Amino acid sequence: MFTAKPRGSFTKILCTPEYYHSPGTLEDHSAKTFKRPVWTKLLAYLKRNKYKSDLVLFTKWDRFSRNTSDAYSMIDILRKLGVEAQAIEQPLDLSVPENKMMLAFYLAAPEVENDRRSINVINGMRTARKAGRCAAAAPLGYANCTDESGKKYIVPVEPSASAMKWIFEEIASGHYTIKEIYRRALLKGLKGGLNNLYIAIRNPVYCGKVTVPKYKDEERRLVDGIHTPIISEGLFYRAQEVMDARKVSPVSEATKVDSIDQLQLRGFLICPICSR
Template identity: 65%
Template sequence: MKVADLYIRVSTDEQADKGYSQRSQEELLRKYCDINNITVRRVMFEDHSAKTFACPEWKAYLLELKKHKRKADVVLFLKWDRFSRNTGDAYQMINTLRKLGVEPQAIEQPLDLSIPENKMMLAFYLAAPEVENDRRALNVIHGMRRARKEGRYMGLAPIGYVNKTDEAGRKYIAIHEPQAGILRWSFEEVAKSVYNTEQIFKMAKAKGFRGTKSLFWFAIRNPVYCGKIFIPKYKDDESRFVKGLHQPLIQEDLFYQVQDV
């Protein structure tokens, strides 16, 4: 009878994904072992990303295998991306395990790695999740740039504004008092050049400004307050400002007066 170690790996951001929870993986692996008459020796739970094998549980497992070779015949996991998402690291680890007398195998993507052509399939299984992640990240970047080009502010609202969502589910920022009023007063005072910025910050704090000095300095340089949205450079698309859809806190000429000061 074959002896197996079960390897269950799930990173924090995957906990809620269907089929990736630790409990779900363990149930499927144990069921597979029952059907195939395989004895389960131990179960390993890893809550780190599959980008690297430098994880506590896996390092302890390798150390145990080196001290006590051939305690298990196979190490089983659900899919190859649970084993690794780095093709080079995966091949090296497969060779390491084989030298220790253990054969790695994904129960939902079984491969006989003694057949050379199957290594091409293994490369696909390992690379596909990374390609999917890269495509998702690219879609997010393009989506955020498109929103900015439309004049929508993306991210946490700056002080003096608050994040809201309209009836269509689109996010936007709205003026939020009393911080908006304090900032408006601050812009006007800086433009007068009667007091220096340090003094104005202290007066703003006395009025109820809820931020640090660095946040105050950042705010009086932020074009969002005069209704502008900055679009950073991306590939051949040059950086620029567009008119925002949100309500400006101050007039544009006042903002540039403050920048001159």
């Protein structure tokens, strides 16, 4: 993408050291949005040099934007800076009223294509889930695999799988906090952060179930997965009951502790033994 300024009888392509010769000017981000590093840099350059450039050139309109409303807004912004947006392979003289219809087509077509692709992906993911397959990234304790037909599935991997089983057992016992269980689980081979663990222990995939999310008029439901469960269904729901009972209370109540008034940091110090 370049900006161009007429100079005499030819068009001069601006290649200023402050912009085009600086590192990282290769645009490799999706055109779904204008929040792209190189585009942001180019727009800032045009704003600093208002009315000093005539054109912003790109190969096709779908390289400019794949969102119709955003594209019209950006064209208006460029026009106020004295710059015309123009596609090299799909040139349009927008001073001709009829060409605005072609512009609308060029901008809408890629957005429709994106929407159709998105719908196909969603339908594909839901079909896989309804069949009991986990087509997304494998949760802690599992790894993604692909069968001979190219379909994805998950398998338990050690030592993380055993660590996750131990975690559910400890949660169900109710003897330790999640943070304490997490610290001990790291020594057993668990891989991943604490936030990932909080998400994982709510996932029924560990007891052999796959979640089919709510979509349009279809309600959320669980189906039997084709993968090997790490824990029993009973253990999973016992752990959920303990987690629900440990929901964080309001701050005003959570900071109330039994301690002497002279302790300046009461409510903030944590006991390394009992975590109170």
